[in-house]
Each structure stands twice: as structure tokens, then as C-alpha cells.
Amino acid sequence: MLKIGIIGCGRIGRVxxxxxxxLVPEAEVxxxxxxxxxxxxxxxxxxxxxxRFYEDYHEILEDKGIDAVLICSPTDTxxxxxxxxxxxxxxxxxxxxxxxxxxxxxxxxxxxxxxGVKFQVGFNRRFDSNFKAVRDAVATGKIGDxxxxxxxxxxxxxxxxxxxxxxGGMFLDMTIHDFDMARYISGSEAVEVYAAAAxxxxxxxxxxxxxxxxxxxxxxxxxxxxxxxxxxxxxxxxDQRAEAFGSLGCVSISNNTNSSAVLSTSKGVCGExxxxxxxxxxxxxxxxxxxxxxxxxxxxxxxxxxxxxGLAPVLMALAAKKSAAEHRPVRIxxxxxx
Numbered sequence: 209m210l211k212i213g214i215i216g217c218g219r220i221g222r223v224x225x226x227x228x229x230x231l232v233p234e235a236e237v238x239x240x241x242x243x244x245x246x247x248x249x250x251x252x253x254x255x256x257x258x259x260r261f262y263e264d265y266h267e268i269l270e271d272k273g274i275d276a277v278l279i280c281s282p283t284d285t286x287x288x289x290x291x292x293x294x295x296x297x298x299x300x301x302x303x304x305x306x307x308x309x310x311x312x313x314x315x316x317x318x319x320x321x322x323x324g325v326k327f328q329v330g331f332n333r334r335f336d337s338n339f340k341a342v343r344d345a346v347a348t349g350k351i352g353d354x355x356x357x358x359x360x361x362x363x364x365x366x367x368x369x370x371x372x373x374x375x376g377g378m379f380l381d382m383t384i385h386d387f388d389m390a391r392y393i394s395g396s397e398a399v400e401v402y403a404a405a406a407x408x409x410x411x412x413x414x415x416x417x418x419x420x421x422x423x424x425x426x427x428x429x430x431x432x433x434x435x436x437x438x439x440x441x442x443x444x445x446x447d448q449r450a451e452a453f454g455s456l457g458c459v460s461i462s463n464n465t466n467s468s469a470v471l472s473t474s475k476g477v478c479g480e481x482x483x484x485x486x487x488x489x490x491x492x493x494x495x496x497x498x499x500x501x502x503x504x505x506x507x508x509x510x511x512x513x514x515x516x517x518g519l520a521p522v523l524m525a526l527a528a529k530k531s532a533a534e535h536r537p538v539r540i541x542x543x544x545x546x
Contacts, residue, residue, distance in 0.1 A: 209233075209234060209235060209236050210234060210235040210236070210275050210276055210299075210502040210505055210506055211235075211236055211238040211273055211274050211275045211276070212228065212235050212236065212237050212238060212274065212275070212276050212277065212278055213237075213238060213239045213240070213241065213265075213268035213269075213271065213274040213276070213277050213278070213298075214237055214239075214240045214241070214277070214278045214280060215240075215241050215242075215265040215268060215277055215278065215279050215280060215281050215289060216241075216242060216265075216279065216280035216281035216282070217240045217241075217242040217245075217249050217252070217253065217280070218242070218280065220280045220303055220330075221240065221242070221278070221280035222252060223487060223491075223494050224237075224278055224280060224494065224498060225237055225240070225252070225253060225256050225258070226256065227491065227494040227495035227498060228256075228495070228498055229256040229257070230495070231492070231494075231495025231496070231498075231499065232495055232498050232499045232502060234499060234502040234503060234506065235276075235498060235499075235502040236257075237253075237256060237257075237258050238258070238259075238260060238271070238273060238274050239258065239259075239260035239261070239262060239267075239268055239271060239274060240253050240258055240260075240261060240262070241261075241262040241263065241264065241265040241267060241268050242262075242263070243263055243264075244263075245261055245262065245263045249261070265281070265289065266292075269292060269293060269296040269298060270296070274298065275298065275299060275505065276298055276299035276300065276301065276326075276501075276502075276505055277289075277293050277298045277299075277300055277301070278301045278302075278303075278498075279293070279300065279301065279302040279303060280303050282374070283303075283305060283307070283308065283374075283375075283376060284307075284308075284374075286302055286303065286305070286306055286307055287306055287307035287309075287312040287313065287315065287316050289302075290302050290306065290316045290319070290320070290327070291315060291316055291319040293325075294316075294319040294320045294322070294323040294325050294327075295319065295323060297323060297325060298325060299325050299326040299327070299501075299505040300320065300325060300326070300327045300328070301327075301328045301330065301497075301498065301501045302327070302328070302329055302330065302518070303329075303330040304329055304330050304331060304384055304385070304388075304518070304521070305329075305376070305380060305384055305518065305521070305522050305525075306329065306518040306519070306522070307522070308376045308380055308522065308526075310519070310522065310523065310526070310543070310544065313518065313519050313522060314519075316515070316518075317515045317519070320515060321515075326501070326504050326505045326510075326511050327511060327514060327515055327518075328497070328500070328501045328504070328511035328512070328513050328514065329513045329514070329515075329517055329518035330497065330513075331385065331388045331392075331497075331513050331517065331521075332490055332493040332494050332496075332497045333385055333388070333389055333392075333490065333493060334388070334389075334392050334493075334497070334512070334513060335492075335493040335494075335496035335497045335500065336490060336492075336493040337492075338450075338461040338464070339389060339392070339393070339450060339461065341459070341461065342393050342450055342451075342452050342459050342460070342461055343392055343393050343395075345452065345459040346393055346394065346395065346452050346454070346459070347395060349456075350456070350457065350459070351452060351453070351454030351455070351456050351457040351458060351459055352454040352455030352456030352457065353431075353454055353455045353456075354393075354394055354430070354432045354452050354453070354454045355431075355432055355433070355453055355454055355455065356432065356433055356434075356435070356451075356452075356453040357390055357393055357394055357432060357433070357434040357435070357450070357451070357452050357453075358434075358435050358436075358449075358450065358451040358453075359386045359389055359390065359393075359434065359435070359436045359437075359449075359450050360436075360437050360447055360448070360449040360450070361382065361383070361385065361386050361436070361437075361438050361447070361448060362437075362438065362439040362440075362441070362442035362446075362447035362448075363382070363439070363440050363441065363442065363446065363486075364441070364442055364443075364445050364446050364484050364485065365440075365441055366409050366410045366413060366420055366440035366441055367440070369410075369412040369413060369415070369416045372412075372413050372416040372417075372418045373416045373417075375418070377417075377418045377419070377529060378405075378418055378419055378420065378422065378438065378440070379403070379422070379424075379525040379526075379528045379529050379532075380522065380525045380526075380529070382438060382440070383422065383424065383436060383438050383525060383528065384521045384522070384524075384525050385521075386424075386436045386438065387426070387436075387520075387521040387524040387525060387528075388517065388520075388521045389450065390426050390428070390434040390436065390524075391517075391520060391521070393434075393450065393452055394428050394430060394432050394434065394452075395430070396428040396429045396430035396432060397428065397429045397520060397540075398426050398427070398428060398429075398520070398523070398524050398527075398540050399427045399428060399429050399539065399540060400426070400427040400527075400537050400538065400539045400540065401424060401425070401426050401427075401524055401527040401528050401531055401537065401538055401540070402424070402425045402426075402531050402536075402537040402538070403422055403423070403424045403425075403527075403528040403529075403531040403532040404422065404423050404424075404532065405419035405421065405422040405423075405532040406419060406420075406421045406422070407419055407420055407421070408420060408421040408439075409421060409439065409440045409441040410440070410441075413440065419532065420439065420440035420441070421438065421439050421440070422436075422437070422438045422528075422532065423435070423436070423437050423438075424436040424437075424438075424528050426524065427537075442482075444481045444482065445463070445481045445482035445483060445484045446463070446482050446483055446484055446485060446486060446488075446489050447463060447482060448463055448464075448482070448489060449461060449462055449463060463482035463483070464482065464483050464488075464489055465479065465480040465481065465482055465483065466480050466483065467480055497513070500512050523540050523543050523544060524540065526543045527539070527540055527542070527543050530542070530543070
């Protein structure tokens with residue numbers, strides 16, 4: 209069984225504590241570390257049989273009984289902790305993004321390869337059954353040559369301005385999942401990105417230097433076009449849809465709801481709203497991604513979402529940010545650093 213130490217016990221760290229306990233028999237959380245460690249965090253962790261608690265994550269890295277780490281700390285710590293974890297010989301699961309700086313991501317890549325440990329990036333939507341069905345239809349040729357991909361991703365409500373200020377911006381924080389989906393569904397790499405963005409939801413987001421609404425067009429190396437639309441607010445719930453259109457047909461997925469019931473009366477026809485929050489929508493996928501990581505760490509196989517999968521969406525996000533600022537298409541080659 210893979211012994212895991214979780215670094216960072218905020219919202220996403222707690223999601224992983226729960227999902228591993230209930231969905232991943234191949235792994236066990238042996239310890240958690242958080243600089244704000246307190247009795248409340250300890251009480252939460254004890255529910256899942258976790259007995260070791262640290263304020264300093266280096267205690268986890270020095271623990272010989274821990275095989276792997278889950279890096280769930282703030283984004284600006286991901287690359288540093290990844291490098292330290294690789295040097296300590298720990299397998300690494302890192303929440304997205306690895307870093308906002310391409311040079312620092314490349315240092316992580318070098319450190320991981322030199323250490324010979326496994327590394328996986330937390331793009332959990334790849335493990336969602338709906339998105340996998342779209343990818344499988346494309347990969348098996350059921351819709352022929354893919355020509356257009358459409359991805360809709362809209363949050364139910366905007367985050368607070370103080371979060372916006374440290375998030376890296378919508379493209380690196382939110383759209384990055386959709387950039388990964390464009391690559392995953394198409395099986396191809398981005399060549400050029402063109403983004404139009406605005407502040408239409410909350411003026412405080414604009415005052416914090418970010419946008420809350422965007423439409424992004426991506427040209428892919430296989431000739432396909434991907435169109436992504438994002439909003440920080442969807443009054444009806446968490447809006448997550450995708451479509452792939454090809455030479456032989458089309459495959460699409462709609463939102464998950466509490467039930468598929470449709471009420472038809474003289475007043476109209478009404479169905480349920482989408483699930484409201486990402487934890488409801490993607491809970492199973494969080495467990496499945498850790499299961500895949502545990503299996504790769506235990507065997508002689510690569511992780512399904514590796515180092516290059518962590519780099520490519522950041523290149524796309526930085527291209528989108530530059531495109532929106534300069535009102536022009538930006539090629540990925542402009543963003544890459546030697």
C-alpha cells in the first residue's frame with residue numbers, strides 16, 4: 209500500500225483525504241502538514257485514521273515511512289516543494305499548476321527526471337467518465353477526423369477578490385483545466401491561442417487585475433480548432449459541457465444533475481439544474497486520479513498525467529493572457545523559453 213503525506217490541508221487537501229479514505233484502497237494517508245496546523249485540522253484528519261500532523265512539511269519529506277506526497281499547498285509553493293520532494297526520493301502528485309513560470313517548471317522537470325521518481329499533475333477532469341467518453345470517441349475514430357472542439361466551463365459564483373489577487377488570474381487558475389481538456393480530447397498540441405476577455409461579473413475582479421469572462425480559440429497541431437468559453441458566474445449552477453465534431457459525426461456531453469427527471473405540465477417542461485459545486489461534480493474523479501497515481505507509483509508504469517502535461521496548459525494559459533492583453537493571436541512558440 210502506498211503511504212502518502214499530504215502537504216497543505218485546505219479545501220483540496222481535505223478533498224483528497226476523503227477520496228483516498230473512501231475510494232482508493234491502494235493508498236493510505238499517513239501524515240498531513242500545514243503551516244496553520246491546529247486542533248480543527250487534526251480533528252478533521254483523525255476521521256480518516258491520520259495520526260501524524262506537522263506544521264513543517266519537511267517533516268513529511270524526512271519521514272522514511274512515506275512513499276509519496278500530494279502537494280496541495282498554495283500555487284506559489286508548488287515548484288519548490290516538488291523539487292525538494294524529488295530530492296527526498298518521494299513520488300509526487302502536484303495540484304495544478306506546477307508553477308506560473310515556465311523556467312521554474314523546467315527546473316521541476318529536470319529534478320524529477322534526475323531523481324527517477326513518479327510525477328503526476330492534478331488535472332482530475334481526465335478521470336471524469338463524461339470527458340473520458342468524449343476522448344474515447346475521438347481516439348477510436350468514431351467521429352472521424354476531429355475538426356471542432358467546444359468546451360464550456362462556468363463557475364456558479366465568482367471567488368472573492370482576495371483569492372483573485374493570488375490565483376494567477378483566470379487563465380492560469382480556471383481555464384487551465386479547459387486547456388488540458390482541449391489537448392486531452394484532441395490528442396494534439398496547441399499551436400496558437402486567441403483570447404478575448406472582459407470583466408462582466410464583478411468589478412472587484414477587474415480592480416484586482418483579472419478578468420471573469422472569456423472566449424478562447426485554440427489552433428491545434430492536427431488542424432482542429434478548439435473553442436473555450438468561461439464565466440466566473442452561472443446563476444443556474446456549475447456548467448461543464450463539451451463537444452467534439454468530426455468528419456464522421458459528433459460526440460457531446462451535458463451537465464450532471466441530481467436526477468434525469470423532467471417534469472412536464474400545462475405550465476411548461478422543467479428539468480433539474482446542474483450540480484452546484486465542483487466537489488459534487490467531480491468527487492469520483494478525484495479518487496480515480498489518485499488511484500491511477502498509486503498504481504503508477506507501485507508499478508513500473510508512467511503516470512497518466514505527467515510532466516509535459518503540466519507544462520503545456522501553462523504555456524497555453526500564458527499565451528491566452530498575452531493574447532487578451534495585446535488583442536492578437538499568440539503562438540505557443542512565443543511563450544516557450546529555451
